[in-house]
Amino acid sequence: MLALQKVATGEPRLELREVPEPTLRPGHVIIDVAAAGICGTDVHIMHDEYRSEPPVTLGHEVAGTIAAIGAGVDGWELGQRVVTETYYSVCGRCEHCRTGRPNLCASRRSIGSFEDGGFAPRVRVPATILHALPDDLGFPEAALVEPLACVVRGLLELNDVRAGDRVVITGPGPIGLLALQVAKAAGARVVVLGTAADAARLELAEQLGADGVLTVEAADALDEALAAALGGEPDVAIECSGAAPAAGLLLRLVKKAGRYVQVGLYGAPITLDMDQVCFKELRVSGSFATTPSSWYRALALASSGTVSLEAIVGATFALTDWERAFEAVAGRTPGKVLLVP
Numbered sequence: 001m002l003a004l005q006k007v008a009t010g011e012p013r014l015e016l017r018e019v020p021e022p023t024l025r026p027g028h029v030i031i032d033v034a035a036a037g038i039c040g041t042d043v044h045i046m047h048d049e050y051r052s053e054p055p056v057t058l059g060h061e062v063a064g065t066i067a068a069i070g071a072g073v074d075g076w077e078l079g080q081r082v083v084t085e086t087y088y089s090v091c092g093r094c095e096h097c098r099t100g101r102p103n104l105c106a107s108r109r110s111i112g113s114f115e116d117g118g119f120a121p122r123v124r125v126p127a128t129i130l131h132a133l134p135d136d137l138g139f140p141e142a143a144l145v146e147p148l149a150c151v152v153r154g155l156l157e158l159n160d161v162r163a164g165d166r167v168v169i170t171g172p173g174p175i176g177l178l179a180l181q182v183a184k185a186a187g188a189r190v191v192v193l194g195t196a197a198d199a200a201r202l203e204l205a206e207q208l209g210a211d212g213v214l215t216v217e218a219a220d221a222l223d224e225a226l227a228a229a230l231g232g233e234p235d236v237a238i239e240c241s242g243a244a245p246a247a248g249l250l251l252r253l254v255k256k257a258g259r260y261v262q263v264g265l266y267g268a269p270i271t272l273d274m275d276q277v278c279f280k281e282l283r284v285s286g287s288f289a290t291t292p293s294s295w296y297r298a299l300a301l302a303s304s305g306t307v308s309l310e311a312i313v314g315a316t317f318a319l320t321d322w323e324r325a326f327e328a329v330a331g332r333t334p335g336k337v338l339l340v341p
Contacts, residue, residue, distance in 0.1 A: 003057040003120035004322050004339070012046050016322060019057070022116065022124035029076060029127050030068040031084065034139035035316075036118035037061030038329050038337045039147065040173070040242055040265065045113060046326070049267030052113040059339070060086040060111050062118030063133065063142035073127040083145045085129035085295060088115040103153075103289040119319060121341035131295055134303040140316065141302065141309035144174065144336055146290065148307060149298035151178045154263045154287030155238065156186070157294055163187025166230040170194075170216075170250055171241025171264055172201035174312055174336040177208060179238050179263065181307040184209050188236070191229045193222075193246070200334045208311060216249060226253060238263060244270040256280045263287050312336050 003019045022030055036059040044050035045058060066080045076082075089109045090097050096104035111117040111125060133142050155161045165188040169176050172194045183190045191212040192205040202213040212229030214222060227233055233255035239247050242264030251273065254260055260282050277284055290298075301307040314335025317325035328337045 001121045002319060002341075003116070004059070004319060005057050006045055006052055006054040008054050009048055013054070014046050014058070014322070014326075016320065017055075019116075019120070022122055024068050024070045025124065026071040027073060027126055027128070028070045028124050029066050029073060029130065030122055030124050031062065031064040031082060031118075032067040033062055033118045033121055033123055033341050034064040035143040035338050035340055036063075037143040037147065037174075038325060038339060040175075042112065043326070043329060044265060044267045047267065050113065050265070056113065057116035057118075057120050057123075058112050059117035059119035059123075060113070061143050061146040062111070062123060063139045063145070064118075064123075067122060070127070076127060076130065081133040081139075081142075082130045083133055083142050083299075084111070084123075084125045084131070085290065085292065086110045086112065086146065087129060088125060100291055100293065103291055119322070119339055121319075131299060134299065136303055137309070140313045140338055143338055144178070144309040144312060145295070145298050145302060147175055147336070148178050148182075148302060148309065149290040149294040150287070151175060151182050151263070152297045152301070153290050153294040154261055154285075155179060155182050156297065157291070158287055159236070159259060159261050159285055161186045161188055161236055165189070165235045166232055167191070167236045167238060168193060168226060168230070168234040168250065168253060169238045169240055170246035171239070171243070172198050172205045172213070173240065173332070175263060176240035177201075177205060177312050177335075178307065179240055180205055180208055180210055182301070183236075183238075185301065185306045189230050191226055191234075193249075197332055201332060204311070204334045208308065216246075223253065234258065236261065240264045242266050247272055251276045251280075251282070254280070254282060256282075258282055260284045261287060313338065316340060
């Protein structure tokens with residue numbers, strides 16, 4: 001079968017290769033991939049900015065149907081529609097695994113970086129990380145459940161964004177648009193910031209219910225415009241862009257005694273004025289990937305229609321057209337860019 005692989009270190013080193021079909025193992029299933037999202041992490045892996053173990057098939061935002069079931073697997077059926085968590089294996093013994101945080105396990109091996117992922121017709125995963133796909137979610141939307149679970153982790157499980165909060169989000173990409181919807185569902189007022197190049201994505205943010213959208217180029221008037229749109233200084237600043245200037249901007253914009261939440265990844269060290277954290281008595285929180293509990297909450301939000309995944313589905317490309325798909329991501333195409341085998 002054809003698979004899009006990181007073949008070696010040294011950028012870009014992605015190739016569409018003929019690889020063997022995954023073999024079935026006890027405790028595992030094989031999924032026929034119906035749709036897989038391109039994540040910023042895939043771009044970081046392409047440029048050697050995120051750890052991976054090449055040669056490896058990329059893709060960790062996966063939806064499809066069960067094609068084969070290994071020995072010892074109960075409760076699943078052939079042809080069942082599923083989504084999968086990303087952790088192919090964790091140690092199960094460390095403090096983090098035993099307290100429900102497998103995302104922090106030092107032995108964690110994820111699909112798409114250390115184990116073959118979903119940029120291929122088929123992928124093998126442990127049955128323990130499957131979730132049944134509700135009937136009201138199609139496969140393109142289902143490929144966004146994983147990034148939605150990341151947002152649930154950062155905004156609801158770790159930071160309790162709630163009714164009455166004034167929230168500013170940087171980055172109107174898929175993660176930022178999901179964060180907008182989750183914060184709005186919690187009862188917050190939300191303004192999304194982007195650059196002039198984000199015009200189409202900011203328009204989508206407005207359609208999804210943002211209380212305001214602003215471009216950061218209007219720096220002189222930004223504080224005043226933000227306060228006017230939110231009804232005051234932001235209580236919570238959520239950085240989703242992975243762009244270094246956005247982090248410094250949010251530290252400046254968030255109110256004293258406010259909360260700063262880092263969701264986006266930069267791929268390299270950045271410089272910040274950490275004195276602002278002290279002077280303003282800010283609570284700073286990082287958020288990394290997902291936990292099993294965030295998946296259940298994400299599926300509930302999507303299935304109920306509280307969060308619209310369909311609205312964020314962007315351009316779809318055949319796996320063989322992967323180069324154009326990655327160009328669409330780099331070109332800030334609105335919504336999530338998908339690959340289909």
